[in-house]
Amino acid sequence: MRQSRIFAQQDEEAQIDMTPMLDIVFIMLIFFIVSTSFVREAGIEVQRPEAQTSSEQSQGAVMVALSASGDIWLDRQLTDIRMVRPSLERLKTEQADLAVVVQADEESSTGQLVKLLDQLRLANVPYSVATRAGEQ
Numbered sequence: 001m002r003q004s005r006i007f008a009q010q011d012e013e014a015q016i017d018m019t020p021m022l023d024i025v026f027i028m029l030i031f032f033i034v035s036t037s038f039v040r041e042a043g044i045e046v047q048r049p050e051a052q053t054s055s056e057q058s059q060g061a062v063m064v065a066l067s068a069s070g071d072i073w074l075d076r077q078l079t080d081i082r083m084v085r086p087s088l089e090r091l092k093t094e095q096a097d098l099a100v101v102v103q104a105d106e107e108s109s110t111g112q113l114v115k116l117l118d119q120l121r122l123a124n125v126p127y128s129v130a131t132r133a134g135e136q
Contacts, residue, residue: 061098061099061100061101061128062075062091062098062099062100062101063100063101064100064101064102064103064116064120065102065103065104065105066102066103066104066105066108066112066113066116067105068105068106068107070108070112072084072112072116074088075087081115081116081119084116084119084120084123085119085120085123088100088119088120088123088125089123099125099126099127099128100120100126100127100128101127101128101129101130102116102117102120102128102129102130103130104129104130
């Protein structure tokens with residue numbers, strides 16, 4: 001009888017409490033989710049024009065696409081030109097260093113591109129226009 005109590009005490013002492021380790025893992029997971037900036041894709045493929053002065057963009061940004069038919073895609077959703085500014089202002093409150101990359105199709109109208117760029121300027125968001133590297 002005495003030996004069974006000794007074995008029971010040894011079994012209880014050998015257990016490791018995993019609760020603090022799980023707390024640390026969850027805190028690290030929350031930290032990485034909050035600190036990660038996600039690239040918001042435009043939602044469609046566009047045929048970008050070539051440019052000999054194009055350069056790589058290293059900063060994560062929101063992609064805004066202008067299709068050949070004049071449709072505007074923001075965050076994988078078809079968007080009206082009047083909704084671009086409010087959408088970007090909302091995103092800017094979530095991410096202070098927001099930047100926009102405009103992917104305009106080679107066949108899109110210049111007028112529609114100018115209207116889109118005006119909305120970006122009114123939203124006070126830095127932007128760049130995506131191109132393909134041209135042959136030199």
